[in-house]
Every structure is written in structure tokens, then in C-alpha cells.
Amino acid sequence: MRPPLLLTISRKANLTKPLLLNKMKFSTLAVAGAVLAAGVEGFSTARSFGVRQSPLKMADAATEVDKMAALATAANEARGLAMDSIAAAHSGHMGLPLGCAEVGSVLYGSQMQYNPKDTQWLNRDRFILSAGHGSMFLYSWLNLAGFDLPMEEVKNFRQHHSQTPGHPEFPNSEHNTPGIECTTGPLGAGVANAVGFAISEKMAAARYNTDDHKIFDHHIFALAGDGCFQEGVSAESATFAAHEKLDNLIILYDSNEVTLDKMAEYTQSEDIMKRYDAYGWETYEIDGHDLAVVEETIAAAKASNNGKPKFIKCNTIIGKGMEETEGTNAAHGEAGVPYVDKARANIGLPEEKWFVSEGTRSFFDGVQEKNGKIYDDWQATYAAWKEANADLAKELEDAVADNVMPASDMIAAIPEMGGDAEATRVSGFKIIQEISKLVPNYVSGSADLHGSTRNYINDGGNFGSGFDKTYAGKNLYFGIREHAMGAMLNGIAYHGIFKASGSTFLVFVDYMRPTLRVASLAELGRVSYILTHDSIGVGEDGPTHQPVETVSGLRVIPNLDVYRPADAEETVAAYVSSVTRSDGPTALILSRQNLNQNTDMPAMERREGSLKGAYVAKKETADLDLIIIATGSEVQHALEAAKDMPGARVVSMPCMELYERQSDDYKETVLPSTCTKRIAMEAGVSAPWYKYASKVVGVDRFGFSAPGDIVMAELGMSAENLASEIATMN
Numbered sequence: 049m050r051p052p053l054l055l056t057i058s059r060k061a062n063l064t065k066p067l068l069l070n071k072m073k074f075s076t077l078a079v080a081g082a083v084l085a086a087g088v089e090g091f092s093t094a095r096s097f098g099v100r101q102s103p104l105k106m107a108d109a110a111t112e113v114d115k116m117a118a119l120a121t122a123a124n125e126a127r128g129l130a131m132d133s134i135a136a137a138h139s140g141h142m143g144l145p146l147g148c149a150e151v152g153s154v155l156y157g158s159q160m161q162y163n164p165k166d167t168q169w170l171n172r173d174r175f176i177l178s179a180g181h182g183s184m185f186l187y188s189w190l191n192l193a194g195f196d197l198p199m200e201e202v203k204n205f206r207q208h209h210s211q212t213p214g215h216p217e218f219p220n221s222e223h224n225t226p227g228i229e230c231t232t233g234p235l236g237a238g239v240a241n242a243v244g245f246a247i248s249e250k251m252a253a254a255r256y257n258t259d260d261h262k263i264f265d266h267h268i269f270a271l272a273g274d275g276c277f278q279e280g281v282s283a284e285s286a287t288f289a290a291h292e293k294l295d296n297l298i299i300l301y302d303s304n305e306v307t308l309d310k311m312a313e314y315t316q317s318e319d320i321m322k323r324y325d326a327y328g329w330e331t332y333e334i335d336g337h338d339l340a341v342v343e344e345t346i347a348a349a350k351a352s353n354n355g356k357p358k359f360i361k362c363n364t365i366i367g368k369g370m371e372e373t374e375g376t377n378a379a380h381g382e383a384g385v386p387y388v389d390k391a392r393a394n395i396g397l398p399e400e401k402w403f404v405s406e407g408t409r410s411f412f413d414g415v416q417e418k419n420g421k422i423y424d425d426w427q428a429t430y431a432a433w434k435e436a437n438a439d440l441a442k443e444l445e446d447a448v449a450d451n452v453m454p455a456s457d458m459i460a461a462i463p464e465m466g467g468d469a470e471a472t473r474v475s476g477f478k479i480i481q482e483i484s485k486l487v488p489n490y491v492s493g494s495a496d497l498h499g500s501t502r503n504y505i506n507d508g509g510n511f512g513s514g515f516d517k518t519y520a521g522k523n524l525y526f527g528i529r530e531h532a533m534g535a536m537l538n539g540i541a542y543h544g545i546f547k548a549s550g551s552t553f554l555v556f557v558d559y560m561r562p563t564l565r566v567a568s569l570a571e572l573g574r575v576s577y578i579l580t581h582d583s584i585g586v587g588e589d590g591p592t593h594q595p596v597e598t599v600s601g602l603r604v605i606p607n608l609d610v611y612r613p614a615d616a617e618e619t620v621a622a623y624v625s626s627v628t629r630s631d632g633p634t635a636l637i638l639s640r641q642n643l644n645q646n647t648d649m650p651a652m653e654r655r656e657g658s659l660k661g662a663y664v665a666k667k668e669t670a671d672l673d674l675i676i677i678a679t680g681s682e683v684q685h686a687l688e689a690a691k692d693m694p695g696a697r698v699v700s701m702p703c704m705e706l707y708e709r710q711s712d713d714y715k716e717t718v719l720p721s722t723c724t725k726r727i728a729m730e731a732g733v734s735a736p737w738y739k740y741a742s743k744v745v746g747v748d749r750f751g752f753s754a755p756g757d758i759v760m761a762e763l764g765m766s767a768e769n770l771a772s773e774i775a776t777m778n
Contacts, residue, residue, distance in 0.1 A: 120150075122153045122412075123150050123153040124369075124397065125192070125403065125408055126152055126185075126192060127395060129184070129192075130146060130185065131370075133184050133202055133205035133212070134184060134385065135385045135388045136205065139206050140382055141181040141183075141381050141382070142373075142380075142385075143182070143380040144181070144185050144273065144366070146369050146374070147302060147304050147336075147364040147365055147367060147379075148182070148271065148302050150337050151336055151342055152189045153339065156193040156412075158343055159346045160269065161173050161422050162193070163419055163420065163423045164226070164227070165194075166423065171426050173268070173269060174230075174242075174266070174267075175229060175269045176230045176245065176539075177216055177230075177232065177270075178235070178236065178239050178242070179238070179272055179302065180215040180216055180233070180238065183215055187202055187205065187212045187225075188202065190225075190227040193412055193416075194416050195226045196226045197212075197225060199402055202402065211223060215232070216228045216231065216232070217570070220569075220570055221571060230538075230542045232566070233563075235276045237535045238270055238276065239272050239276055240281050240284065240285035240532045241535050241538055241539035243294065243535075244539015244540045244542070245539045245540075245542065246296050246357070246539075247536060247540055248545055249264060249268060249543065250519040251520065251521075256433075258437060260436065261436065261437075263430050266296070268297045269299075270298075271302060272302065274303070277301065277320060278316060280531065284531055285529070285535065285536060286324065288536070289329075289357045293357075293512075293513040294357050295330075297358065298349045298350070299358065299360065300362055301359065304365060304366035306376065306380060308377060310377060321359075321361060324359040328356060329356055329357050330349070330356040330357070330358050330359065331361070332349065332360045333361040334360065336362030336363055346360070367384055369394065370387050370388075371391070372384065448544060448545060450574070452486075452627060453628075454628065455621075455659055456659075458624045458628060462479065462482045462483075462620050465615075465616030465617055465645075467647045471639050472613050472638040472680075473500075475615075475638075476502055476636070477504070478616075481505065481506055483624075490505075490522070490548075490627060491511070491547070491549075492505055492522065492524070492549045492550070493511075493524025493533065493549070494524075494551040494578075495527065495552040498523070500553070500581070500640075501552065501578055501638075511524045511525075512525065530556050530557070531562070533550045533560060534550065534577075537549070537567075537575045537577075538563055540574070541567070542570075544574075549626070549636075553579070553580060554580065554599070554637060555581070555592070557577070557579050557635075560577075564577065564602070564605060564633065565605055567633040568606060573632055576633055577633065577634070579638065580637075580638040580639070581639075582595065582680060583596070583681060583765075584760060584765070585731065585759070585765075587753075587756030588753055588754065588755060590752065594759070596747045596748075597732065602635050607633075608632065608633055609626075609633070609703055609706055610637060610704070611625065611703045612680035613636075614646065614678070614679065614682075614683035614684065615644070615654070617654040618658040619638070622636050625658075625703070637680065640756070641757075643684055646666075646700075660707065660710050660714065661701065661704065661710060662702070662703075662706075662719075663699070664698070665687065665698045665699060665700040666696075669695075670694035670695045672722075673696070674696040674697070674725050674777075675696075675719060675741075676698045676699070676728075676729070677719075677728040677729070677737070678728065679700065680702070682765060686698045686729055689770040693774075696774075719740065724742070726741040727744070728745070729744070729765075729770055730744075730745075731747050731760065733747065743777060745764055745765075745769065
């Protein structure tokens with residue numbers, strides 16, 4: 049048996065007297081009786097939090113008892129839904145849904161503002177399940193709270209084409225589950241996603257709230273477990289959140305002392321409260337099964353606008369209610385399936401599976417009515433704000449609807465870049481200024497590399513708190529935190545108002561690769577990545593900073609567009625594509641070194657061709673007998689090598705993925721099947737190019753430290769070497 053829990057209830061580092069708590073009983077009557085015996089206020093820890101409360105009248109006390117009883121009943125019925133669905137699927141994770149039932153009951157039954165009839169309400173509170181394996185927690189509460197997630201879908205947990213996949217998925221072409229705010233993916237990412245949501249809410253409030261009308265003032269909630277806080281991405285994002293004073297963020301820690309393999313003490317011994325105190329968070333530690341304490345703590349966290357994000361450690365028993373496994377690592381998954389019927393009986397549920405009482409449905413009808421009034425009041429405020437701020441309202445509504453001008457119009461609206469040799473990162477700096485004007489909700493940030501990646505938006509202001517920063521700023525300083533940056537960018541995109549890009553050196557993208565993968569899976573068109581210093585051309589920094597396999601490694605991620613432009617005009621198209629694409633993210637791969645401009649071809653033709661992923665950059669002047677395919681910095685070499693080859697065509701292919709989405713007819717005009725003599729060139733690994741060419745001039749080894757032009761020449765990235773390789777072809 050697990051020993052009684054010794055818990056403290058704290059705010060900051062000031063702890064009240066420890067309370068010795070035994071395992072809770074689940075009876076609704078027991079909860080109600082305890083509340084009555086304590087006079088309701090006996091449950092309250094509000095005085096520890098400095099929250100004033102007036103004495104409750106007897107009628108108010110009875111109402112509070114009724115609410116606590118209803119929350120307790122709902123918690124048990126949510127446990128039942130989770131057990132029944134996981135048992136039916138013979139797959140899933142029971143530990144969190146059973147262990148956090150009281151937390152869910154308070155969130156959805158009392159403390160969150162939402163409208164299940166309008167799941168896209170701008171000012172709804174957001175809930176992110178960072179511990180996504182506990183997905184039946186979320187599906188159970190969405191059903192109980194009145195979202196359009198029918199019981200049949202709850203019963204179809206983890207089944208093909210159901211709305212209840214194994215891990216929650218942001219609405220996309222595969223799933224459209226209402227109430228899911230975020231695909232979190234690996235543990236810890238949801239914490240960083242939540243920080244991104246909080247950034248976006250602060251930014252929206254700063255840009256769109258006025259002295260007369262406040263239309264953004266919601267909170268971001270995330271539920272996370274031990275694994276989330278062991279992963280480094282949560283720590284990276286937590287330091288950012290505290291530093292930028294994101295006090296609209298509330299993280300709930302399901303502290304059940306268990307990880308998958310072992311009890312948590314086997315792999316961790318830190319004092320996480322002291323860690324988050326040191327970061328600058330406001331911290332609370334509570335019994336996660338005490339409904340009254342959970343409710344008052346969350347209410348206190350919401351009311352505390354002191355510039356500190358909130359961290360609530362909820363001490364819980366994993367798999368609570370299933371005596372055979374609760375409190376052990378066996379409770380994490382589906383090991384409790386054989387004991388479901390016994391556990392259901394023990395917590396007072398009838399034999400009927402997927403049981404929800406009329407009382408619980410009625411209670412949540414009341415919750416909807418209460419939230420409906422908040423919603424209606426907000427709609428009135430929004431209407432008045434819109435009338436008083438027509439231009440601002442148009443900007444916001446375009447941002448939410450993701451209305452941008454068509455790509456063909458946008459490339460025409462950006463001035464020509466000129467003919468001087470220039471690094472595409474430098475071209476990108478010029479272009480991002482134009483993008484910011486054409487797309488007002490576009491923001492960008494860097495992992496401490498603005499000076500090198502060149503994605504700073506002039507006159508955009510800097511986001512955050514202190515120094516020269518405000519929450520309306522368009523430039524985000526993420527610090528040296530690539531993994532968290534990627535996850536925070538996703539959070540900004542999920543929030544559904546801003547388009548966000550983030551930059552680092554290409555070779556460092558592996559730090560954030562999991563977040564690119566999830567963005568691609570979730571079809572996030574609002575996010576893009578600016579990745580510079582793209583090849584062995586980096587030069588003197590040596591092989592640790594010279595990517596050779598990295599671009600190809602990104603190309604294999606489904607639904608990620610990878611652009612490696614050859615000159616300034618192709619870079620225009622790459623940026624435009626990144627902000628006009630709606631069904632997935634884009635990676636922009638930009639050079640450190642100067643590249644020649646293909647001035648023999650009109651700028652608009654290069655832009656239009658690049659928007660199709662590949663185009664003819666130099667047409668043959670005799671019968672076609674050779675196609676040279678190149679990308680990025682190697683296009684200049686292809687053009688040079690082909691000068692004395694009348695039958696040679698040069699194809700620039702800045703984006704393989706976009707080219708593959710073109711019609712067969714278009715692809716035939718670029719790479720006609722009648723010409724099989726083809727050679728490709730890229731300063732990276734050669735494997736991906738064999739899809740298009742029989743011979744590839746690539747770099748299938750790591751580089752070395754020397755000036756970039758020397759490294760390029762030594763490893764064959766020159767027009768002369770390309771011509772020599774062509775000469776060997778039949």
C-alpha cells in the first residue's frame with residue numbers, strides 16, 4: 049500500500065502547516081458531508097493565498113455543497129468513461145484519466161470559460177494536454193462538457209476513423225475533434241506549446257484591446273506529468289515564460305510519483321517547486337484529489353496578475369480507484385483492464401458501461417448556461433469594439449480567417465531585388481520587411497541569431513516584458529532555446545491569430561526537429577522556419593557547423609515544404625509561399641555566402657517558377673540532350689557549366705515537395721520524359737536526387753574547416769567539376 053500523502057499547500061515559497069491526508073473516498077455523499085461538516089470554509093485555503101472571502105450564508109453553503117457533490121460525481125463518471133473505453137480498445141493509458149479526474153472536473157465544471165457550441169470563440173480559455181497519452185481524460189471531459197463528441201466516438205477510442213485517436217490531434221484532414229486545441233506529440237512539448245499560446249494571447253491583447261473594450265483576457269491551461277518535466281523542452285520554455293512575465297499561463301503538474309518503467313524516485317530527486325520558484329513562477333502545491341482545494345487554487349492562480357506564470361503541483365494517485373494498480377507504474381497503461389468492473393463498482397458506478405447520470409448532464413447544462421452568459425456579454429463587447437475600431441477589426445478577422453492575398457498577387461507586390469550577388473539570408477532580410485507590411489499578423493523570432501539569420505522586422509518592436517520590449521512587438525527573442533522555440537512557434541500557430549517564423553542556423557534544426565514533424569502532421573500553415581548557413585559554404589566554422597545531411601533530412605518529413613532558393617527572386621517566392629500556404633509548414637534554407645543572380649531571366653518569371661517548386665532556368669538552344677537539375681547555391685554553377693552546351697537545359701528546383709504537387713502536364717514541361725540524360729547537383733547528400741537524375745554531384749561526407757569557397761571547390765561544388773562529371777556521361 050502506498051503511504052498516506054504528506055502534502056503542503058503553498059504560494060511562492062511560503063508553506064502552510066503540512067496536512068496529513070489519507071487516500072480519498074469517492075462517495076458523493078462523503079464529499080458533501082465533509083463540506084457540510086467543515087462549513088464549506090473548512091475546505092478553503094484561500095487565506096493562505098491572500099484571497100478575501102465573505103462569510104457564506106446557509107443557502108450559499110448548500111449551493112456550494114451541491115456543486116462539490118456534482119463535481120465529485122462527474123469526476124467518477126469521467127473515470128468510468130476512461131476505463132470503459134480503454135477496456136474496449138484493449139489499449140490506452142488509464143493512469144492519468146483516473147488520477148486527474150478531480151482536476152478535470154474543476155477545469156471543465158467550474159474554472160474554464162468556453163462555449164461548446166462555438167469551439168472557435170476567440171476569448172475561450174485554452175486547455176493543452178501535454179501528457180497526451182492520457183487522451184481519454186480529455187475525450188471524457190469534452191463529452192461531459194457538451195462538446196460535439198458523441199458517446200459513440202468515446203466508445204470508438206483508438207479505432208480507425210474515430211474522433212478519439214490515441215493521442216489528441218489538432219483538427220486536420222484526418223481528424224476534426226472539437227475542443228482539441230493542440231497536437232502536442234512527445235512529452236514536454238505541450239508545456240512549450242502552452243507558452244506559445246500564452247505569447248499569442250498577450251500579443252493579441254496588446255494589439256487589439258482598447259481602453260474602452262477588452263476582447264482578449266483568457267487563460268492558458270496545460271496538464272503535464274513527470275515525463276513532461278524531465279524533458280528539457282519544458283525547462284527551456286519555462287524560463288522564457290517567467291522571463292517574459294506570461295502570467296496568463298497556468299501549468300498543472302500531475303505529480304503521481306510514477307513513470308513508465310519505475311517509480312519516479314528511481315530517476316528523479318529534484319525539488320521541482322524550488323526549481324520553478326527559481327525560474328520566477330508562482331508555485332502552489334496541493335492535494336489533487338481535494339475538489340475544494342483544487343478549485344480555490346486554480347481560482348487564485350487565475351486572479352493573480354502579478355507577472356508570474358503559475359505552476360500548480362497536484363499531488364495525485366495514478367490510476368486512483370483501481371486498487372490492484374493504483375499508485376504503481378502498472379497503472380500507467382492498460383494493465384488495469386481486467387479490474388475495470390470491480391473498480392467501477394467500488395466507486396459507485398452502475399453496471400451500465402459508459403454511464404453518465406442525468407444529474408451530471410444537468411449540471412453541465414448549468415455550466416453551459418453560466419459560460420453562455422459570459423460568451424454573450426463578450427459578443428456584445430466585441431460588437432461595440434468592432435464598431436469603434438473598424439480597421440482593427442478587419443485586420444483581426446482577416447488574421448483569424450487566415451485571409452492573405454494570393455501568392456501570385458503577393459510576388460507582384462514586392463519590389464524586384466536587383467542584380468548584385470548577395471547571400472539569400474541578406475535577400476531574406478529585405479523580403480521579410482515587405483512580408484510584414486503585406487501580412488500584418490506575421491511575427492518572427494530567433495534563437496539568439498538575429499544578426500546572422502537576418503530575419504529582424506524593422507520597426508516591428510520587440511515582444512516581451514522589460515527593456516525595450518512590449519507585448520505588441522513583432523520580433524521575438526527566444527534565447528538559445530531551439531527546441532522550445534519550435535514548440536512555442538507551434539503554440540502561436542495553434543492559437544489561431546498570428547503567423548510565426550523562427551530562425552537558427554540550419555545545422556541546429558535537429559534540436560527542434562520533433563516540433564517540425566508535429567507541425568507538419570498537424571498541418572500548421574501558420575508556422576515557418578528560417579534556417580541559414582545552409583551548407584559546407586559556411587566554411588571556417590568547420591564540419592560541426594556545415595550541414596550536409598540536414599536538408600535531405602527535412603525533405604523526408606511528410607507535408608513539410610523545404611525551399612532552398614538560388615537567388616533573391618527565388619527567395620521572394622519562398623517567403624511568399626511560406627505565408628500563403630494553409631495546410632502545412634515551410635522551411636526556408638538560406639545561404640551565408642553570396643550567390644549570383646540569374647539576371648538572364650526576368651525576375652517575375654523566376655518568382656512564378658519558384659512558386660511551382662521547379663522551373664526551367666535556362667532553356668536549351670538546340671535539340672534537348674541533357675538536363676542539369678540544381679538547387680540553392682548550386683544553380684549558379686549549373687548555369688555556368690551549361691553556357692557552352694547548346695543542348696543543355698538547366699532546371700532550378702528550389703522545392704521538391706511543391707514541384708511534386710504540380711500537374712503531370714506541368715512536370716512534363718520541366719522534366720520531359722523523353723530526356724533521360726540528367727544530372728543533379730547540390731552541396732549535400734546525393735540520395736534524394738536519384739529520383740530525378742541518373743547521376744548526382746553531391747557531398748556524401750562531412751566537410752572541414754577552411755574558407756567556404758575552398759571547401760566548396762575541394763568537395764566538387766564548382767562549375768568546372770560539374771562540367772567534368774557531365775563529360776563522363778553517355
